[in-house]
Amino acid sequence: MDNPTAWWILAGFFVAMELVSGTFYLLMLAVGAVAGALAAHAGLPMPWHWVAFTVVGGGAVIALYLTRRIFGKRTAADVRHDNLDLGATVDVSAWSADGVARVHYRGSDWSARLLRRGPLQTGPHRIAGQDGNVLLIEPLPAAQAAPSLDTNAQHNPG
Incomplete structure (x- = not known):
């Protein structure tokens, strides 16, 4: 050769x-x-x-x-910029005994849990992160509640 x-x-x-x-x-x-x-x-x-x-x-x-x-260094801001779900709101109607809720977001049901320990409240929550297929959420004060970004939600005017 x-x-x-x-x-x-x-x-x-x-x-x-x-x-x-x-x-x-x-x-x-x-x-x-x-x-x-x-x-x-x-x-x-x-x-x-x-x-x-x-x-x-x-x-x-x-x-x-x-x-x-x-x-090649990615900052935390870069990672947050890539996750378009951060900051979106979801509505929690009930919590299970193990601290997991099922929320409807973007046309499907997701498992969600609190980002930080605290009381399990129902109502509007903000998506603050994601751990695999589980949304990490934090409660929103009632004054900050915004409509969910659910793509399957129907708009009924009037």
Whole structure:
């Protein structure tokens, strides 16, 4: 097997392993292996294949790391921005003995529980978070009660 073929096989191996890991770092090493293969195709001596692999692959890994470190940080505000349900209101009609309520929201029934410990009150509550399929809610004072964002609610004027 000649040198370019070995580099292409190494690049394919890195791509296959990247599909398993999903981190993009192995993909950067695959780019380095492609650089090594291109150096081999150019007829450069073997040490230059490794230099191309190291400089391109290592540089790509470092660039990815720095990019993720600088731009990859998500703040709590970013996470809240992604969850469009936060701040919506639901109406709790009853609580079960274990502190879970069933609320109708966006056309389906959801399990809900209080975000913080407190008395289990019926009436309007605000969605303050989500834990899997359970809405985390907090009671609203009567003056702040707003209509629910239920998409199946029918509007009957008059």
